[in-house]
Amino acid sequence: MKKLDWYIIKKLLVTFFFSMLLFTLITVAVDSSEHTESFVRSGLTSLQILTEYYSGFVPYIWGLLFPLFVFIAVIYSTSRMAVRSEIIAILTAGTSFNRFLRPYFIGGVILATILFAANRQIIPRGNEIRSNFQVKYIDKTDLTRINIYQDTYYRRADSNSYVGIKYYDSTQKTANGFFLDRIQDNKIIYNLRAESMRWDTAKKNWLLTNVVERIVKPDGEKIKNYPTYNINLNIKPDDLRQDYYLKDKLTTHQLKKFIQLEELRGTEGLNTFKVELYRRTATPVSVLLLTLIGAVIASRKTRGGSGLHIAMGFIIASLFILTDRFSTTFSVKGNFPPFIAAWLPNFIFAIVALWLYKRSPK
Numbered sequence: 001m002k003k004l005d006w007y008i009i010k011k012l013l014v015t016f017f018f019s020m021l022l023f024t025l026i027t028v029a030v031d032s033s034e035h036t037e038s039f040v041r042s043g044l045t046s047l048q049i050l051t052e053y054y055s056g057f058v059p060y061i062w063g064l065l066f067p068l069f070v071f072i073a074v075i076y077s078t079s080r081m082a083v084r085s086e087i088i089a090i091l092t093a094g095t096s097f098n099r100f101l102r103p104y105f106i107g108g109v110i111l112a113t114i115l116f117a118a119n120r121q122i123i124p125r126g127n128e129i130r131s132n133f134q135v136k137y138i139d140k141t142d143l144t145r146i147n148i149y150q151d152t153y154y155r156r157a158d159s160n161s162y163v164g165i166k167y168y169d170s171t172q173k174t175a176n177g178f179f180l181d182r183i184q185d186n187k188i189i190y191n192l193r194a195e196s197m198r199w200d201t202a203k204k205n206w207l208l209t210n211v212v213e214r215i216v217k218p219d220g221e222k223i224k225n226y227p228t229y230n231i232n233l234n235i236k237p238d239d240l241r242q243d244y245y246l247k248d249k250l251t252t253h254q255l256k257k258f259i260q261l262e263e264l265r266g267t268e269g270l271n272t273f274k275v276e277l278y279r280r281t282a283t284p285v286s287v288l289l290l291t292l293i294g295a296v297i298a299s300r301k302t303r304g305g306s307g308l309h310i311a312m313g314f315i316i317a318s319l320f321i322l323t324d325r326f327s328t329t330f331s332v333k334g335n336f337p338p339f340i341a342a343w344l345p346n347f348i349f350a351i352v353a354l355w356l357y358k359r360s361p362k
Helices: 002-036 035-041 045-085 085-091 097-138 250-264 271-298 306-335 336-360
Strands: 149-158 161-169 174-182 187-199 207-216 220-231
Touching: 002 035, 002 045, 002 097, 035 097, 045 085, 045 097, 045 271, 045 306, 085 097, 097 250, 097 271, 149 250, 187 220, 207 271, 271 306, 271 336, 306 336
Parallel strands: none
Antiparallel strands: 149 161, 161 174, 174 187, 187 207, 207 220
């Protein structure tokens, strides 16, 4: 790389890390003011709050706002160069516009790679720390978030077995109204019912009480009764708990395995997890697109100076976020394909980037 490349990349990265640090401090200050009462009730020291909550909250904010940080950094650093006529000097010296954009592409790839790696491991680990604190100290009175109690629960245990549970309590790991049906050729060949069930920590399986077992055969039905009955299911207590934060705190490898397992079980409503999986790859590409869009917009010297460029940048960033939210909502609440929902903003803004590039003065 030439001196020009190092000069632009250095300005871009320094501005990016400065804006990320500044916005992080502001976000932490706002969040701490909102949760002051919860922090006081928790009885934790300031050091414990930092290590048990903000050590996970900060990576969460970085992952959420990373594309915005990059876009602001590109707009600001490039606009400053345009105001000081540095870009005019670079282009009049014989440097083509494509050559001028090369360091932005390299810088965008570097930042996109950082986000891609963080999305797979670092940010989910941080979300696990943050969500554990949220459940324990902040959301403990909100049953819609922690889901201690679930009225009914149905799941496919394997290819031909279906399990039903009523009144499951994830805190006590107990339930009432258990039944298990096995099906062959669209007919029930086996039925097991129990008054209650609980997780047996010693045997690592489920202990049923007041059990009635029915075996259906062509020559009749056989019925057996058991006061207690241990059974191995392809279901564990953690699988029954509907964790509000689950998609955020699973690493990419764990998220893929979770989706595959739930699809085998016939679980519905997996679009939320699929969108999250695809977004972890789509968002780094968004970083690269926003980097190029910001460079093309801010490279033109205007009377409005940096202020006009930053205003245009915020408008484009807002439209990007709005498109992303709409596509996600249509996928989670409707039948919009998760892959398209995650990548739709990139498809749209790739066209925007191409249009802006063609209209930019060369």
